Amino acid sequence: MTPHLTHEQLCDHLLNSTPQAAHESGRLELLREHLRDCSICAADFASLNESLTVFRSTATAWSTREWNRAKANAVSQRLAPARPRSFMPAALWTAAAALVVSATLPFALHRTPPATPKTPVAVVHTATPTNQSDEALLEEVNETLSSSIPSPMEPLDDPTAGRPNQSNNQRKN
């Protein structure tokens, strides 16, 4: 036997399997004797054995917790009052379907005709008033921007304008 136990020998002792034959039984007895005499191997064995025991404890505690939690969930679901499940989803689906139909119907009905040589002419005719109104709008914006006093502040330009009653009241007081 080597001065210290090999990994397999340590594992054999740790697994503590039932000896299948007489020579195995004798071998395990020799390992036990070595562990009694060798403090290094004994400490190594004890440390690993303890870790594995704690590992088993954590696995057991965790599974017990999860098991109980699942049981509690099952009980709470069973005790929960029955909700009217049939109406709400049907109403929601109906509303969603109506929304989709109302949104897509205009697009479905308003199909632009295929491009023909006459189309540009039509576009020019219909676009003319739009262009005119756009130009008018831009002109108005330009005027507003170029004016010295912005239109929202025009009343402040003449403080007395539009306030005759107020000034009369002040005089009375």
Add this chain to the structure above:
Amino acid sequence: MSTDALATNLIPDMQPAATAATPFDDLDSVVAAHQKRIFRFLLSSLREPDLAHTLTQETFLRAWTTRNAFRGECSVATWLTRIALNLLRDHTRTQRFRFWRRVSTFAVDATEIAAFLPHPDSSLDSRLIASEQMALIWQTVTKLSERQRSVFLLRFVDEMELPEIASATGLPLSTVKSHLYRALAAIRTRHNATRETL
């Protein structure tokens, strides 16, 4: 050959199967006796509680549907473990499971499992060290090969004897031992490394 004899030869398994009683006929008592153990094994293997519950239920469902194949050559516990192992293997080898395992957040982290460490009387420092060591052991177990992990968990979580593990996994006893040696070697290496650093 008479008609009866012909019928018996043609369907040899049907008549005994229909009449033979199996332990699974009383499924309630089988479930009550074994479901927590099967769940513990599946939970430790998968680290996903919902999936472990599903596969536990499937284990007993399959035990019921295949109860006529149970010949009593092994214990009920071993038979159930064999079914659970098959389900586990079938499930974890699917591409869908592998994909969701990569992106999933359902699998419980090793540090969370280590929080279940029973240390009622020890100090906070020693609890933290032990918890860290335990998390590393769980991580090491996760990194073992599928077969090594199963054998390791059957031995050190379910406390099954080696011949029982050999019967449940269908592996020779010597192979079961070598899987355990390798798994323990990985754990010892990690364990010793953390002891030196702490």
